[in-house]
Amino acid sequence: MSDVTNYMQKLALTDEILMSVDKPARYIGGEVNMVKKNPRDVDIRFCMCFPDVYEVGMSHLGIQILYDMFNKREDTYCERVYSPWPDLDKILREKQIPLFALESQEPLKQFDFLGITLQYEMCYTNILQILDLAGIPLHASDRTEEDPIVIGGGPCAYNPEPLADFFDFFYLGEGETVYNEILDKYKVHKAKGGNRREFLELVADIEGMYVPQFYDVTYHEDGTLASFEPNNVHARKTIRKQVEMELSDTFYPEKPLVPFIRAIQDRVVLEIQRGCIRGCRFCQAGMLYRPIRERNVEFLKDLATKMLRSTGHEEISLSSLSSSDYSCLKELVYYLIDTFQNDGVNISLPSLRIDAFALDVMNKVQDITKSSLTFAPEAGSQRMRDVINKGLTEEVILNGATEAFKGGWNKVKLYFMLGLPGEQEEDIRAIAELSNVIAKAYYDTIPKSERKGKVQITTSTSFFVPKPFTPFQWVRMATAEEFMEARKVLSASIKEQLNAKSIKYNWHDTDVTMLEGVFARGDRRCAALIEGAYKDGCLFDSWSEYFRNDIWMKQFEKTGLSLEFYTSREREKDELLPWDFIDAGISRSFLYREYEKSKQGIVTPNCRKGCAGCGAAQFHGGVCYEPRNEAGESTLNEVLIPDC
Amino acid sequence: MNVRVRFAKYGAVKFIGHLDVLRYFQKAVRRAGLKIAYSQGFHPHQIMSFASPLGVGITSEGEYMDMELTAEYTPKEIVDALNSAMVEGFTVLSARILPEPENGRKRETAMSLVTVADYLVTVKETDGFFSKRPLSELQEQWTCFYHQESIPVIKLVKKSNTETTIDLKPFLYEASITSETLKKVGPRKNTKDFYTVEPIPEFSFDQEEDCKKKGLFSVLLRVSAGSADNIKPELVLEAFAKFLGCENTDVLRFQIHRLNMYSGAYPLLVQL
Structure with a gap:
């Protein structure tokens, strides 16, 4: 490295560039608890990506969990990349500097994998920015042996179709489950000198993995899906979501990364449970993460101590859907207050049902x-x-x-x-x-x-x-x-x-909402909208100062696609939906039953009050297997039930 | 007990701004397990203060931070505990236990004490303004520049966003020019120096790339600092360039390294 003081930790960007952009600390890495490895000493280089600005991406718990899990493997170095802000984006293009990972500061192109988390629809143009700046072809079909394997995961992967062209495969399910199997297979495959297509076939054999190019789609004249069929013997007809059932006292980073600049989540985040019993009919997370699985309260207490010590954070927050349903909430919250409040630690409360307990804690x-x-x-x-x-x-x-x-x-x-x-x-x-x-x-x-x-x-x-x-x-x-x-x-x-x-x-804002509506339930043809909008200058669409509705609307004209077709159209009961090939653990018949009940205003009791037969019992754990009384109610924590 | 810690900031973390350095140390103290005093209230904060903010891009081996601890430690224990919680780019160099203030007097913070700072400024440039001149000429000119009756410079007043002319001369205590350039900053084995310089054997600047990267020459400055008359070192170098006839000082680049900070009235200085 040329700059006088950059001799120790090397940087991909010169002093001059870093001094000219907003918040240069977004691009230098070196944060507290960053994992340092020599990239030459590992077999697998994995780059995790959150396609939004650093302060947003660094707040995401899922990446912290996988970063920790991957780096525990001696044969793997997992690094990170986030979307360069428009000021740096411009410089990278002008000076033709390839996008790099924060840890090694080396170009993404040198990696084996690029894993992109899909948390909301309006980050889709940012995905293309990452690929483009990294010098990776946007379309999976154009990639060669020189390019990383591009993986998508997270909630938006449950309708991956609008992004199907851009990804080599999608990981459907929780990251803790089969990533190790994928990496093991890759290591053997790489040593043998196998090619890209062969590896994707190996991946397609693993349950939960969806390789879009191994499927063909046809449409009816009215634009609805006619068929969705595998074109490769390795591709499964149905992709079954992978669920981690051993969450109680496993898989949690004891030393999460601590950014220098203030992230959205500038605190220790403790995931107390995954899933939700409530069954709100609009809520995708409440359906996707079934069944609810609690983490052990003693495990959480120990983790809280370790994480506060390793990060130095002065705040801890509990994370989950509907936290009031966590059976040991009182015990955990009072423990945190009693143990840490005198050390200047703030306890940040999740959204609680307002009762005497909540008011006392507040x-x-x-x-x-x-x-x-x-x-x-x-x-x-x-x-x-x-x-x-x-x-x-x-x-x-x-x-x-x-x-x-x-x-x-x-x-x-x-x-x-x-x-x-x-x-x-x-x-x-x-x-x-x-x-x-x-x-x-x-x-x-x-x-x-x-x-x-x-x-x-x-x-x-x-x-x-x-x-x-x-x-x-x-x-x-x-x-x-x-x-x-x-x-x-x-x-x-x-x-x-x-x-x-x-x-x-x-x-x-309504304009952004309409586009979310398109991509939430869009099909493969929507990729043209995303690519067109990106090429015409759309980026950071979830940031109102950068959102350009006019450019987006132009793409509908260009492609002939109809916004109304994807949004304001009631689907027939038996219409083949773009995501129907995914088995998310809850049955289509349960969902339709719930839809019918909604029309009549009939409520469905929560999972602890009674089983609605959604299908999640197939995972053999969580709330579905809690002890029940004669009325079919869970006896795990009766005091929590009356409210609902 | 009250402690004053001296630390260095170098490498990639020079791009972290002052407020984030503050946040970094708040968390570092907690990671180090030091028992620090907190203010009262629902959002207690640590009793901690910094001597003088360091600009983004500047390295230093003379930063000071005061804190109040609620348990007894030796200076070595404090230094070791903090260093166990540092990341690359921050090194705690020493800790000094501060005497209790005399009866009825308020403790003076490092921030209120600072009056003078030393800098090593390496000059780089992008269009060959300095590099056209031999070192002997620059040295001669520097002497003339330094011995002027007054050195007027235009300074931007942030609050009102207006420009005002100030005379640098009374605030520029010592200055010398050297043909060495700052090579690296960071912990050194077998020496107490925290930075190393690199002599440039032939002071000839045909290699343009060298001028941009390694720098041309350096200046050691002792200037007024602190809340009253804080002099940014680049202001002195820009004034020198203008003295030589440079019209556009935007082409100049500096790597600034803060060496130390002092209290007292020049020339009777006490290291913080």
Whole structure:
């Protein structure tokens, strides 16, 4: 390295470039707990990628788990790469500097694997940026023996079709399960001097692995799928999601990476359980990660100690869906408070059901005058909440809020969705009314003399996007115009409320939502939209300052694809859906049954109250095998059941 | 007890800004297992303060941080504990236990004490402005430059975003030019020096690449620092270039290395 002070840890970028970009620490690596290996000493070089900016990508737990797991192998060096921000993107192109991994600072092109996590649809152009800057052909079919094998994984991989052209294979399931098998096979394969195609055939033999180029797709004249068939003997007709059933006390990094610059998650993150028992019908994560599997509380206590010590973080947060359902939550939270609070460690609480326990904990760990109470009723009317199977009643919210007001809180955040299936105007107005009733509860509860200013209700709405592997995978998504109309109705309705002055209303952008809708349920033809948008300059689409809806709309004209076909079209019950070749562990018949029930507003009890027969019992563990009483209710933690 | 720690920052971490260095040390103290005092309240913070922020891109072997510890340690224990929690690019060089302030007096922080700093500035350039001149000429000119009655420079005032002219002369205490350039910064075996310099045998600059990368010559500076009259070393070098007739100082590049910081009034200085 030429620069005078760069002799120790070598850097891919010169001092001059690093001094000219925003936050150069994004590109230098060398963070606390970074794994250092000599790339010449390993057989396999794996680069993990989160296709968004460093501060976002470094906050992702999944990569930290796999980084730790891969680097425990002596034969493998796992490194990282994130999307270069537009300022560096421009320089890399101008100076033709190949994109590099943070650890070795060596070009991605030299790696055996590039693993890209797919967390949200609006990062798809960033994937092409990574490939492009690395000098890897965008299309899997154009890659040669010189190129890394490009793997996709994560929630968006459950409808991989819009990205099918760009990936060599998709990993469907939890990373802990078969990655070691893949790496073992690769090592043998590489030693033998096998070629790319042979390796992909080996991969296709492994359950859960989807190699898109081994399948052919045909379409009906109306644009719907006609067939989806393997064209290679190694390719399976159905790809079965892989689930890790040994989560209780395994697979967790004791020394997670600590970035120099502040990441979104600047804290120790403890995953207390995976999966969810609630069965909200709009929620993809709640369906995909079934069955719920808890981690052992003693294991978590020990991990918390080790991770706080190895990172030096001054905050720890618990991560899971619906944390209140974790059976040892009280024990864990009180342990964390008692053990660490005197050492200046903040305990950051996940979204808890507001009850006496939650209020007591919040009292201990938060500054009441500054913190706010969060509820996610998702829908305003009880009718609509029954449709989406969100088991939160107005009574529960009001009781929780009233207790919190008595405890000194006066800020409440409420989250709702607009455009839910079957939404009527009264359902929209009900959002405003519920916000008002909560404000009223404050004024009814707290005497004037004890009030510290007005109550502050923040009501936020997002627009509903139907997702694969949910009961709403068949439904018609609202149009942008309908979303705007719903927003207007709600806005006006909030203004009419008696306590309108105490309610602040926030909403999301519709244009981005429409594109999410396209890619969430899109097919292989959508790849042309992504590639076209990228080539015409789209990048960092999830960042509103860079989102260019005009360029995206142009791609629909260019390709002749219809936005409405993918979004605002009700699917027939027996339509072949682009993701139907995936077995996500929950049956299509269960999903359709739930869809039918939603139309009638019939709720389905949570997994601990009764089994709805979703199919996840096939994995032989978790909630499906908890002890039950005569009524079929789980006896794991009875106190947690009454709310729902 | 109150402790003042001296540390070095070099290599890739020179690109980490001051606020992130602060965050880095907050976490490092926790990793080191040192018992540090916290402020009261719902968001307690460590009782810790830094002498003077170091600009992004600058290396140093003279950074100081004060902290209050709630247990007793020897300086060596503190240095060893912190070094066990460092990453490449940060080295803790020494720790000094601070005496208790006299009755009724407030403790003076490193930040309030700093008055003077030493720098080694290696000059690089991109268009051959300096490299056209032989070293002897540069040395002569440097003497003339340094002995001027006043050295006016234009300084940007951040708060009002206006430019103001200041005279560098009263704040430039010592300065000398050398044909050596900064080679590397980092821990050295068998020597107490933390950086090494590289002499340039023939001071001829036909090789343009060398000028850009290794640098041309260096200047050792002792200038005013701290909250009152903080002089950025590049300001002195830019003034020198202008003195020689350089119209566009944007082509100049510097690798700045802070050597140490002092309190007191020049020339009676005490190392922090």
